Amino acid sequence: MGGFLGFCYRQLTYRPHPLPTSASLKGQTALITGANSGLGLEAARELAAHKLSRLILAVRDASKGEAAKKSILATSPECAVEVWSLDHESYDSIAEFGKRVAALDRIDYALLNAGVKKLEYSASSSTGHELNVQVNHIGTSAVSLAVLPVLRNTARKVNSPTRLTIVSSEGHFWIPFKEQSAPDILKRMDDKETFGTAMQRYYTSKLLNVLWARELASKVSPEEVVINTVNPGFCYSGLHRHESTGIIKIFLWMLGWSSVQGGHCLTDALVQHRDSHGEYFSEQRQVPPSSFVLSPQGQNAQKKIWQETIALLKE
Template identity: 55%
Template sequence: MGGMAGFMYRQLKFTPKPLPVDVSLAGKTAIVTGGNAGLGLEAAKEMAAHDLSRIILGTRSLSKGETAKQEILSQSPNCDVLVWELDHTSFPSIRAFGQRASQDLDRLDIVILCAGVKLLNFIKCEETGHEMNVQVNHIGTALLSLLLLAPLQKTAKLTPGQPTRLTIVTSEVHFWTKFESQSAPNTLARLDEPSSFGQGMDRYNTSKLLNILWLRELSSKVGLDVIVNGVNPGLCASTLHRSDTTPGVNTFNKIFAWTSAQGGHNLVDAAIQHSESQGGYISEQTTKEPSHFVLSPQGKQAQTKVWNETVALFQEALPGVDLLGYLV
């Protein structure tokens, strides 16, 4: 894993498979963030087709969410599809989404955190002050993962021995970042400085590494009731790449990218199958090892550092909110 030649080979030779037809999700409730388009929408459609009882689409645009809802219902009219507003650039929006899940849902079985951006230029989030790739892909995702633990763990206790599932969408590109900010006194603060941004996709790649470090630490703290893992959906022809104007990128994607539906297959596979994959990295629908850096002593130190800095950031942004009460 991790080399460009191997990446291109797997993109050409592996074909993502849908969930087996005999898998039933009847009676279950799922949340998919970024569920109005691309891989998130395809994952939602696939789960609904397996008799999922209820799905919540977390989306920044309610109108786009309603359009996605109708697309799901056209194929799976018996699924209860809800559209909830969720803006990863706003701490109040993320907190409100988590509170709504805790208060309004009688159960929550499956969470796929798919919302993300890929920006090749340095942009700061106006509301939070953090660099946008980091804000949306890491900070927003990490905060929501903590806020959704309460309903996930409550549901798990209804069916002992059947843990609920929390899957974070990461990427093979986490192998490819230099991650020079790891040595800074405060890694997240350093990532907010324009001089740290790097070239091309490096910041996006770093944000996907942060996903891996976060989910591995989170998985070690949630106990046995919730399985936390990460999924590499592969390179897919989706709206994620809409702001990428790199010369030749469209041609490259036409040759090597899977469809959004195939990427959705990978998300659903990680969230439904692989019951042994606590803290796992799922790629090509198989549990694989993440990068050598992640597994190294240096990577473990970075994992702890990123966790501590992220939690401290949340405690400052949301004073008085108990974010760690459902950790062991």
């Protein structure tokens, strides 16, 4: 895993497959962030098609969320679909979301898919943090903590593990992560001079997803909540909307999977592989994450990222 030629080979030769037709989610509740379009929407559509009883679409744009709801109900009318507001740039929005989540009677599946890929430096107007880090890592981490208590309570009630899956990327293999040696990693990543070129910062934020999920998994029993990360593959989606060079379109034409196929990767990681925990999935199978993640340096960075993120959220 991780090499460019290997990436190209897998994109060309592997074709993601849907959940087995026998998979039934009847009576269960799923929550998906970033579910109004692209892979998140396709994953939501697939789960609803498997007799899911309740589906919560957590989205930044409510009107797009309502359009997604309408399209899902067109093929799965028996699923109770709800649209909730959630803005990863706003701590107030995340706090309000957390209050709504806490009132739920159950969550069986939580898929944290919301993300952004900014290729030029910009800071969040709400928090001041670099935008990729704010949305993909800080916001996602806060949401994972918000849904965790309900996932645990559900597992105890139904006497079966629930699932929390965070969407990462194979790009986490491809970064030097020079910021790891900084006294405060997240603060250092707010400095424009550390942003790097092209997709480096986006990939670093996806590395943070893997580190966060692994540390969170180490603190939660897999008998309660199975926590993993997933690489959805290189797919056609709105994630690439900030790419202006046209190169991405060429690569998508040559190698890209459809949003439906990417959605299959998400639902596979979320619903299948019951014996996993703290693992990384790619091409619908469990594979090792990057050598850095598994190294002593990676484990130190993992604990440091956890401590910094918890301290930041406590503020």
